[in-house]
Amino acid sequence: VAAELLVVGAGLIGTSLGMALGGRDVLLADPDAGALEVAVGRGAGRVWDRAQPFAHCVVATPPATVAGVVAELALAFPAATFSHVCSVQRSVQADLAERGIDLSRVCGSHPMAGKEQSGPGAASARLFAGRPWVLCPSPQTGPAALEATRRVAELCGAEAVELTAEEHDAAVALVSHLPQVAASAVGAVLSQSTEQGTRLAGPGLQDTTRIAASDPAMWIEVLRQNAQAVAPLVRALSTELGVAADALDRLAAQPDDTAALRAVDGLLRRGNAGRRLVPRKRGEHDRDFVLVAVAVPDRPGQLAGVLVSAAEAGVNVEDVRVEHLPGRPTGVIELLVHPSAQAEARRALAAAGWDVVGA
Amino acid sequence: VAAELLVVGAGLIGTSLGMALGGRDVLLADPDAGALEVAVGRGAGRVWDRAQPFAHCVVATPPATVAGVVAELALAFPAATFSHVCSVQRSVQADLAERGIDLSRVCGSHPMAGKEQSGPGAASARLFAGRPWVLCPSPQTGPAALEATRRVAELCGAEAVELTAEEHDAAVALVSHLPQVAASAVGAVLSQSTEQGTRLAGPGLQDTTRIAASDPAMWIEVLRQNAQAVAPLVRALSTELGVAADALDRLAAQPDDTAALRAVDGLLRRGNAGRRLVPRKRGEHDRDFVLVAVAVPDRPGQLAGVLVSAAEAGVNVEDVRVEHLPGRPTGVIELLVHPSAQAEARRALAAAGWDVVGA
Numbered sequence: 001v002a003a004e005l006l007v008v009g010a011g012l013i014g015t016s017l018g019m020a021l022g023g024r025d026v027l028l029a030d031p032d033a034g035a036l037e038v039a040v041g042r043g044a045g046r047v048w049d050r051a052q053p054f055a056h057c058v059v060a061t062p063p064a065t066v067a068g069v070v071a072e073l074a075l076a077f078p079a080a081t082f083s084h085v086c087s088v089q090r091s092v093q094a095d096l097a098e099r100g101i102d103l104s105r106v107c108g109s110h111p112m113a114g115k116e117q118s119g120p121g122a123a124s125a126r127l128f129a130g131r132p133w134v135l136c137p138s139p140q141t142g143p144a145a146l147e148a149t150r151r152v153a154e155l156c157g158a159e160a161v162e163l164t165a166e167e168h169d170a171a172v173a174l175v176s177h178l179p180q181v182a183a184s185a186v187g188a189v190l191s192q193s194t195e196q197g198t199r200l201a202g203p204g205l206q207d208t209t210r211i212a213a214s215d216p217a218m219w220i221e222v223l224r225q226n227a228q229a230v231a232p233l234v235r236a237l238s239t240e241l242g243v244a245a246d247a248l249d250r251l252a253a254q255p256d257d258t259a260a261l262r263a264v265d266g267l268l269r270r271g272n273a274g275r276r277l278v279p280r281k282r283g284e285h286d287r288d289f290v291l292v293a294v295a296v297p298d299r300p301g302q303l304a305g306v307l308v309s310a311a312e313a314g315v316n317v318e319d320v321r322v323e324h325l326p327g328r329p330t331g332v333i334e335l336l337v338h339p340s341a342q343a344e345a346r347r348a349l350a351a352a353g354w355d356v357v358g359a
Numbered sequence: 360v361a362a363e364l365l366v367v368g369a370g371l372i373g374t375s376l377g378m379a380l381g382g383r384d385v386l387l388a389d390p391d392a393g394a395l396e397v398a399v400g401r402g403a404g405r406v407w408d409r410a411q412p413f414a415h416c417v418v419a420t421p422p423a424t425v426a427g428v429v430a431e432l433a434l435a436f437p438a439a440t441f442s443h444v445c446s447v448q449r450s451v452q453a454d455l456a457e458r459g460i461d462l463s464r465v466c467g468s469h470p471m472a473g474k475e476q477s478g479p480g481a482a483s484a485r486l487f488a489g490r491p492w493v494l495c496p497s498p499q500t501g502p503a504a505l506e507a508t509r510r511v512a513e514l515c516g517a518e519a520v521e522l523t524a525e526e527h528d529a530a531v532a533l534v535s536h537l538p539q540v541a542a543s544a545v546g547a548v549l550s551q552s553t554e555q556g557t558r559l560a561g562p563g564l565q566d567t568t569r570i571a572a573s574d575p576a577m578w579i580e581v582l583r584q585n586a587q588a589v590a591p592l593v594r595a596l597s598t599e600l601g602v603a604a605d606a607l608d609r610l611a612a613q614p615d616d617t618a619a620l621r622a623v624d625g626l627l628r629r630g631n632a633g634r635r636l637v638p639r640k641r642g643e644h645d646r647d648f649v650l651v652a653v654a655v656p657d658r659p660g661q662l663a664g665v666l667v668s669a670a671e672a673g674v675n676v677e678d679v680r681v682e683h684l685p686g687r688p689t690g691v692i693e694l695l696v697h698p699s700a701q702a703e704a705r706r707a708l709a710a711a712g713w714d715v716v717g718a
Contacts, residue, residue, distance in 0.1 A: 091614075112559060124716045126654040130690075132559055161559075174552055175560040179567040182545045184630030185599040186538060189592060191633035193533055198636045200471055200491055200520075201534040205637055207566040208538040212634035216627035223623055224610050231607035233548060238600035240544040241593055248590035251583050255450075264582055268575035271543030274550035275571035277557045278564055295485040301670035303679065307663035317662055319681045331489075357483040 002079070003027045005152070006054035008069055010039035013085050013111065014060035015123035018044025020156040022125060027054055038120040053077055056148040059084040063225060067095035074101050081145040082106045083152065087172065088225035089136045089165035096138075103140035107149040108165060110134040110172075111158055126157070133158035136165045173229035180211055180219060181234050187212030203321070240267060289318055289336045292345045293357035296333055306333050306354055313348030315341050332357060361438070362386045364511070365413035367428055369398035372444050372470065373419030374482035377403025379515040381484060386413055397479040412436055415507040418443040422584060426454035433460050440504040441465045442511065446531065447584035448495045448524035455497075462499035466508040467524060469493040469531075470517055485516070492517035495524045532588035539570055539578060540593050546571030562680070599626065648677055648695045651704045652716035655692055665692050665713055672707030674700050691716060 003025045007014045010030035018026045019042060026045030030036040040047060048054075054077065059069045063086040070082050082105055086092045089108045096106055113131040133153035137146045153160045163171065187209050190198060198205070223230055247263035254260075296302040303322060310317050319336040337345050350356045362384045366373045369389035377385045378401060385404030389395040399406060407413075413436065418428045422445040429441050441464055445451045448467045455465055472490040492512035496505045512519045522530065546568050549557060557564070582589055606622035613619075655661040662681060669676050678695040696704050709715045 112561060124654070126714060126716065129654065134559070171556065171559050174549065175557055175564050178548065179545060179564045181600070181603055181626070182541060183563075183567050183634075184627050185596055185603065186541045187630030187633030188599050188626055189537065189595050189633065190533065190636055191629045192595075193633075193636060195636055195638070197530060198534055199638060200493070200530050201637050202471060204542075204570045205534050205538045207569045208542055209630075209634045209637055210566045211563045212630040214627070214631075216624055216631065219627050220620065220624050223607065224614055224620065227607040227610035227614070231604050231611055234600055234607055235604035236548050236551075237544055238597050238604055240547050241540065241597035241600060244540055244544065245590050245594035245597055248582065248586040248593055251586035252590055255583055255586070261579065261583065265575055265579050267540070267547055268543050268573070268578050270550045271546030271568075271571040272573075272575065274546030274548065274552075275542075275568045277549055277552060277554055278560050278568055279554070279558060295483070295488065299675075303676055304663060304666035304670040307666055311660035311663040316658075317681075320662065320679055322676075322678045332485075355485060357485065 002053040002055050004055055006048055006057040007060060009060035010035040010120050012118050012122050015039040015042060015044045015120035016127035017058060017156060019123055019125040020128060035120050042123060054080055056081045058152060063092055066092050067099050070106060071099040071101050074105060081148045083109050083149040085109055085111055087222055089168045091225040093138050093165050103138055104142035105145050107141045107145040108136035109149050129157040131158050132161050134168050135160055135162045136168050169226050169229045173226055173233055177223060177226055177230045178233045182237060183209055183212040290339050290342045292335045292337055292342060294333045294349055295355040295357050296331055303333055309349050309352040310345060313344060315345045361412040361414050363414055365407055365416040366419060368419035369394040369479050371477050371481050374398040374401060374403045374479035375486035376417060376515060378482055378484035379487060394479050401482060413439055415440050417511060422451055425451050426458050429465060430458040430460050433464060440507045442468050442508040444468055444470055446581055448527045450584040452497050452524050462497055463501035464504050466500045466504040467495035468508050488516035490517050491520050493527050494519055494521045495527050528585050528588045532585055532592055536582060536585055536589045537592045541596060542568050542571040649698050649701045651694045651696055651701060653692045653708055654714040654716050655690055662692055668708050668711040669704060674704040
């Protein structure tokens, strides 16, 4: 009898996927016996004997290996459908087409989750909960493969979003690959400095460079595979900055150069406009929130105390930022709340004895 | 009898400064009677009658007006010393020199605090607590002016750091002005898209573009005044990205182009190196912390509950990140802790019933 699902690749994504489908009949395969053992131990499924048939197979292996795995299994199991979970779609679609596989049986997909860690030990049944999971059928993908892929996404608690491979690759180039290259480039300029030279850094530099710490080995593969979509965006960014550098050079010589001022002003204003397009969650944006800041001693439990006071007052804290102060046992906690809750949050926190900044 | 301090300018900085010196004899001046009234009402000092002498004057007015204010008051009050609080130093130093003021009586300074709000209503006695406060004496600045300026910084609870104007302007160009231009430029590229085009955005884009929301009117003045120091850094960033765009173009045509791969790999690795130079607090860096992630329902009080559990276990949470999940009532809370506390934090949170990710 055919199992419901075969997962090939017991890494972070494959193991999490098996765990999320807990209770269903999931088969697992991985050439790394150690990884496979960890995945089975975590409840991701049972070891595949390479003979039992399966209705659908998710190939969760490195992108360069996906087409080979699908080609082999599609031949041996002619009734099965296939999907993969690659972060870039067009290159994998091209690899599959070159293999002469029946493309009606294959659907691409990309769960938007799980970047900072790797391996089955970091897997979680909740990894995909509420995340977008992009389905990328090719023009040849048949309804059975598409629906099986959608069902996996939904069983994992993800939100299925259907895009073409081209649309997907363009979208991730803009919202993921461009900011990675930008953060890395700011980091590269900073790397010419020293710890002494950056000691005045505040939260602006912190945030702007956070993802510059990403793993180069993973990112070079992503950027290589999506080079066609990323290159023009990086070029546009370079051009924006070249124009800004020209304008700043002119302002250094002549602080009232009107055209140069207009160029810098335009950059800042278009920056505002672009930022307004970045969703915070569920279509909400920065403009939908306001800050309430509280100064606290930098001791364990202060953050918890502030949040308990907010919770007791019925204030929903959408986000929180902790700003530590160098060289001093004190800090500022910034709570992000809906504008309708701001006055009550300030009142309740002050009444609870907290030092509300600007109160 | 001479008052200890005159503060000219009842904005965010001037009012906060007066409030931080609460109890001392502080005089306040501002051409805006409404701002002055708010500042006095908040305990920042008493209204100056324009006759009473003062030992030291902090000019907390817009940078372009500082030299004029100092020139007028230095003539009328020949025993006083002066400082200012401008975010760029060389241009103000040059303005002061042009006025024929006795420069031994003047010391520049820059408290690194208070960017996101403005006006006396947003002021706080704790605004400067634990922040760096850069003292920028010119070669002519005398010991009395320098020590009076240092005393103001220390009375405000700030950490005084002495730099030349050139060193200061180079440092803020690198840690503050460069990331602002970079974030604005990423925002400018994004602004070509739509809310639909950015709906797959995650925390990486959020962080990289946060400061792109900054006020253009304020930033154009800062960038204009520090253009000489910022221009070469923006040029270097543009060049990094131009080289990256070239490499990505070559990879789009030939995915195995070794030189292009080496260029992208080098960018990512130098980005890692630069990021390692960004301090988190007190000389601590990312490498000194590890993450513990907890999946929670997106309801009021969950964040507080997780932090209370951590506090009860004696775990000091250094920072916290809230990741909301689009379209679903659930989220992930990431706690940043010292590596020595990670195992205990995971154990204690799981024991308290929280869904520790990857546990």
